[in-house]
Amino acid sequence: MYLRIPYIDRVGIVHDITLILAKRETNIISMEVQEGIVFLECQDVLQDQRIEFVEELSSISGVQEIVEISFMPSKGRAEQLEAILTSVQDGILAVNQDSIITQCNPAAVRMLKLSAQQVPGQPLGSTLFKNLLIQETLQTGCQHNNREVFIASDHGYCVVNTIPLRNKCDDVIGVIAVIRDTHDVRNLMRSMTTSLPMTFADIPFVSPVMEEVLGQARRYAASDSTILINGETGTGKELFARALHSASRRAKAAFVPINCAAIPDTLLESELFGYTEGAFTGAVKGGKPGLFELANGGTLFLDEVGDVSAHLQVKLLRVLQEQRVRRVGSNKEVAIDVRIIAATNRNLEDMVSDKTFREDLFYRLNVIPLLIPPLRERFEDIRLLSEIFLKRFAEKLQRSVMRFSPLALQRLEGYNWPGNVRELKNIIERAVNLVDGEEVQSEHIFLGRLSGSTAAPTLVQFETYQTLEERLGEIERVILQQTSLRFRSSRRMGAVLGLSHTAVLKKMRKYELPLS
Template sequence: MATICLRITNQDRVGLVLDISQVLARDNINILSMEVSPNIMYLEIESLSPNKYAFIHKQLCLIPQIITVDLISNMPHQEREQQLKAVMDTIGDGILAIDKEEVITHFNPAAEKILSYQSNEVLGKKIKDIFVSEIPLLEALHEGTPYSNCEFVVSTTRGKSHYITSGCPIRDANGITIGAVAVLKAMHDVKELVYSVTKPHINRFADILHVSEKMKHVINLAKLVAKNDSTVLIRGESGTGKELFARSIHMESLRREKIFAPINCAALPDALLESELFGYEDGSFSGAKKGGKSGLFEYANAGTIFLDEIGELSASLQAKLLRVLQDGKIRRIGSNQEISVDVRIIAATHRNLEEMIRKKEFRDDLYYRLNVIPIYIPPLRDRKEDLPLLIESLLLKINHRLKKQVTHLSQPAMSKLMQHDWLGNVRELRNVIERAVSLVSQGEITPEHIMLDQMNLQTASSVLPITNRKLKEVLAEMECHILREAIKTHGTSRQVGNVLGLSHTGVLNRMRKYDLSEKKV
């Protein structure tokens, strides 16, 4: 029905509404809605012809205390509803509201996307006709209890939806509950928001320090393959920087704005690793989080997942990973439903996968799925020309962290480092430089400050034969040895205390305990 709206300004008096109603009733005009406030009245009536409107307008203006009668486009409550709808439509979070009869009254576009329904399909329907499983919004309605930031995986007649929700009852001026409203945020949006706020610095290829031709070749290859979505298998000894390369490949790819999710396959027990990778359903095992939990493959959807130490995967997890690589689908623990994921996989290992395949320890079909783009990072001993650049960078970082002022290495110290084989690669180099900086108050690092891991093992085995000896005796002998070497190097007990992080009194007490003195040493 076509309608028109009137705004009537007036001087308020008793009986004014009755007079207006009588004018309209005499011409059989129905009042569809009315809003009254001090000195102003709004009417919505059925549409009138121009002549009839002119007649009614004249009759209304003749009523005492009426000042003006004007046509307006909408009633105030209609304008408020339009403004509210405009606000709700622009909000990125889903808004779902129900009245006291559990009927859905508001359902914005974000809620449509999260719950896979159009508003015209749900408005005016009971919420239980849409949601198969229980939802907290009904508790807010019937018990009057608000809730905040609850994670839910709920079932609707269209499938399952995973979101974070907050809700509260709606009360009138008398405190009576007349409905409830919920705010929904899709779980993948929550994860991306958390990641954008908490993500660590993601390395780029420019952060990989090198001058050697071998590293230049590897970096150029990695940059080339980063642009596509092919699976990458990074090979190299422990400490060569495999995760650094994985992060750099991600940042060079088209997925750089999405999540990079690393996980060490050797660091977690098999059952825990499976739940971390694939997630689980509510009640799938004892201690499972209510509502279930998404795994890393869901978390990193549209991004990159880095599987370090891939050679440590059990046979069952190898089979599940193969399924992801083949079909792009995962299945949570305790679920029969498959979830499609779009994740680029970068794997890494220091183990000989080919030998593991021969021993039936690693699936050959998984190997070929992972080894699409193989990248081999050379060990530090094969690119020793990179040592000075790496050492310079490490000195800056360690000086800053330890609040030292060690400026450089002497030429003999550098020669000593260049002759070492670096079985632990960059990780070992970092330890050796930090150890040397710790032993120097300021100035330069000399050869006596360079304590290489291989030398330490030899010293420890010669100084500390532990056969048939108590731990207390072994520790005491090691402490005595460290003190003696520190006194030889630094000369005074006060300097020894600074290096070893002990008080001057603590050093003197230990020297008396082991009958050490600066002169004897």
């Protein structure tokens, strides 16, 4: 039976209540006294005696009323606290100065792999007592904020906050540890910082060769196997890597890119594998997770993997084989689940032959090869990409330019594009900055010094030709020969030279030039 008894404060009111219960031989189970209210839990009173019992309590001087309630306030608070602790995803662990667990929610039980015998009332294991910084907080009274520590959890590391509990004399009598799974922390960071995902639909093309490559890539995305993307600089290898990730079952997890050629070898190891506190001079307090850990459950993109040193090639091979990673300066290994997408503009097979790239690592990376064609081999896409970049930069730079002149387009389509799509993008941005009107002219297109530039075509040193037709024929032969080196089909050559593909074939046969 639970009762709520509001009263006017006076000395002895609790004594009077207990006297009545003692007189009636009714056992008091618990009593809570707040300012102006007594909450009473006692054994049940028979129904026919309840009215008399209530009237007797009501007759006590100062008692305002007797209200029957469903539970004691302490029980309500305990149930509310239990509901809160159960609902939060962070682990919450309270320990007293004797390392006895006084509070522990289900998340902490799961993350710390506690047994049923280690629920409140039992001592916390000495390893966790130390690793969770609880021992240090008890000894020093200092709290720790967002410290990454190693525990035997699913992900190896967790983020811990410790709060010392003090009595009225300011002595530390316990510690509350708030434990957060690093996987959850990284998911939160990713949701707040990542840009919109890149998909295959975001890769523009009209050329048959790109249609075939994208068809291959879509099939590869469904697999979890390692992919090695080959392609010249500027062809969009990272774009394909992001699209592969977005189309995979890992799309909701992290995509972590790193350019292996842009980071010195001494730093690349700690970036990939992470490090522990004190591993080297300048190491961040508490250590730092590596990119393999950050990409756990998702995709790690190793761009320019051909530039990785021999030392790191060995460590990289070990991670790929064992799916476990060890931080620099640590003897603890963490299991990871990461899909690797690697990319390079170098010929790794030649590097294997030259003993500059490990053969076993090459085979580990080259499970599924994907070749991205250079822009000069996808002639049909030059106009499409140029118009897309023109519109994008016109909006960005707030210019009124709307189109290319025929000569400007002919100039773009006649260039060899050694820098591929990246070079095209930069040249269009430059042109938009130079245009005053609505149309990009030929003089606004500044190409490189490589083939296709404004330099005069190479001429043959003539000796004893008698007629103009013979001289023009030799120049025509040189032009066809140079064009065939840049554009590998008669249709592309014809589009550049203003001829039909049959006319190109006829002239090639006339001058006995090879057809590709």
